[in-house]
Amino acid sequence: MTSPHRRFKDAIYEQFARVGKAVSAPKRLELLDLLCQGPRTVEALAEQSALSVANTSQHLQVLRAARLVDAEKRGLYVEYRLADDEVCRFFFALRGLAEARLAEVDQVARAYFEGRGAMEAVEGDELMRRVKRGEVTVLDVRPPEEYRAGHIPGALSIPVGELKARLKELPKGREVVAYCRGPYCVMAVEAVELLRKKGFKAHRMEQGVVDWRARGWRVDREGAQP
Amino acid sequence: MTSPHRRFKDAIYEQFARVGKAVSAPKRLELLDLLCQGPRTVEALAEQSALSVANTSQHLQVLRAARLVDAEKRGLYVEYRLADDEVCRFFFALRGLAEARLAEVDQVARAYFEGRGAMEAVEGDELMRRVKRGEVTVLDVRPPEEYRAGHIPGALSIPVGELKARLKELPKGREVVAYCRGPYCVMAVEAVELLRKKGFKAHRMEQGVVDWRARGWRVDREGAQP
DNA sequence: CAAGTATTCAACCGTATACTTGAACAATCA
DNA sequence: TGATTGTTCAAGTATACGGTTGAATACTTG
Incomplete structure (x- = not known):
């Protein structure tokens, strides 16, 4: 018994949430951060993020499903890259928001660096x-x-x-x-x-x-x- | 057997993910969208997002835990508002990214409006x-x-x-x-x-x-x- | 002070998700 | 061709999450 208006809204926000879900896992954010630096192979990403290769591949596919990254086969390797510079700016915005509003970020960083x-x-x-x-x-x-x-x-x-x-x-x-x-x-x-x-x-x-x-x-x- | 570097990174990205988690549920995005318009009571938010009041309250607390919104008691009602204009800009960035990269957003909107x-x-x-x-x-x-x-x-x-x-x-x-x-x-x-x-x-x-x-x-x- | 209202809490259920493991599927190289 | 290497798929498990329901908590009002 839902109205078409409600169904429309639910559908729209569900789409928005695809992006949100993609950035809701710490490891995926770490992968995104690495990809902001430049294209990487699955293996490289796995090593640099301390993940298993299989797990890395899965995370990358979640990111790809949200259209945040693209994959391209290059010889023996698959190279992942950000789908768009806008994605990097979005990641930076998220990071900035977390730095600005979550005192814990500062605490963690301070504890480590000090x-x-x-x-x-x-x-x-x-x-x-x-x-x-x-x-x-x-x-x-x-x-x-x-x-x-x-x-x-x-x-x-x-x-x-x-x-x-x-x-x-x-x-x-x-x-x-x-x-x-x-x-x-x-x-x-x-x-x-x-x-x-x-x-x-x-x-x-x-x-x-x-x-x-x-x-x-x-x-x-x-x-x-x- | 994790190194301090790894623990630091995990801790940092976990913090970033708090923001990501907050925007990973469609209904929370709808609430954020409403709050971008201006402060609202729990009841008003519940009605406008077609959620139960209890459920709305829970979502709002998730948003508050991520420091994206603030709550203030005003008489008989609790009024929620964005913690910062930056949050609204962030929501707009997410929305824009979804519009730009997810063809489905356009499809859903087109189907509804047409x-x-x-x-x-x-x-x-x-x-x-x-x-x-x-x-x-x-x-x-x-x-x-x-x-x-x-x-x-x-x-x-x-x-x-x-x-x-x-x-x-x-x-x-x-x-x-x-x-x-x-x-x-x-x-x-x-x-x-x-x-x-x-x-x-x-x-x-x-x-x-x-x-x-x-x-x-x-x-x-x-x-x-x- | 009691009644009423707005909000939150607590317990519960079904589903989704992160990660592991082991196997399958390319593409390259000997 | 067969062996090797890089990546993905599939199944299984423990955990987390969204939503429901009903009771508890705070505040206002009569």
Whole structure:
């Protein structure tokens, strides 16, 4: 005994909820965050999100059912990517809303970052100024593929895993600012911890390449590594 | 055997997912949509969303747990409102993403609107021009409280339920453009159906007051009804 | 103070969802 | 062709969620 009006509304909001459902699981949000950085294979996503491959595949299909991501077969791998830049902006809006309204986000972040020695984040424009003046070494600690796909101009690429062995590549006595994928990526944290232990003056930059680009600043592709 | 990094990430994305979970149920989205219009009591929300009061209360508490809405006791009633304008913008972003990427939204809307006689929606700025030229009568068919809280300048207030009895208030022979709460509110559809049956030249405007204001256009409060 | 009203709480049921495991299905490479 | 690798499918389980119903809690009003 439902009116056509009611049926219409129910149908419409049910459609809207498809997007909502897609972003209602923590792991799917993590996958979306990774995909905001760039296209990835299922395997890569599984590893970076600490999920089983099968589970990752399932989550990706939920995201695909909501049309938030697209899949394309590339040789032996299936590459997933955001269906649209709008999706990334939507994810950022959700993240921003959570940061602004949920005190718990701040608490969790604070507990983690403070636990590892006052790593106050360097503001992006502050860093920019210092980079331009040549005052600091900017260090990109992400995997080299990601560096190649786009990095902050002038940044040096040393994956966090290789950092210990490649410390000599860093100009001694110069302040280092490390960045990775974004505010909740922990590779830069690890890097800074190591660098400080080794006697470097090191800071972490919150912004990743995506945030950097979102501010309208220049991003370099490929090479240019001294 | 999970690393602190992993625990941190899990904790962070779990927080983000609180917002996602809040918008993963169709009925909660409908409640959010209503609250974007303005504050409402539990009872009013229950009626307008065709939910039981108890169920509405539960959904509202989920929204409140995600800090998307606030509640305030006002006399005998509890009034719920959006916690922040940012929440409304977020809802609009979600809606826009669904409209843009889910073909089904368009299908559902088309099926409903076409079923009731080609009610092509009038574009907001087109209407604006015609209103300013005095070519059309703008009709606000929402409940009078909502009209009082904010309406399109020059609009006449006749709730859809009273329209049949108050047809004589409308200038005869003049085109009527009806609006209500937004693109998926059906009161204006009902009104246009009735008006056409009675021989009026009538159209529906998709935009509600919130969309109108979002475009930066003027909104009137209180009175001014002839 | 008692009666009435608005809202929330608590218990319950059916369904949906996240994750695991093991097998099936491509596409590549030897 | 057969072996290997990457991805998806299918079945099973524990948990979470939406919705219902009926009682409990707060507040106003007579």
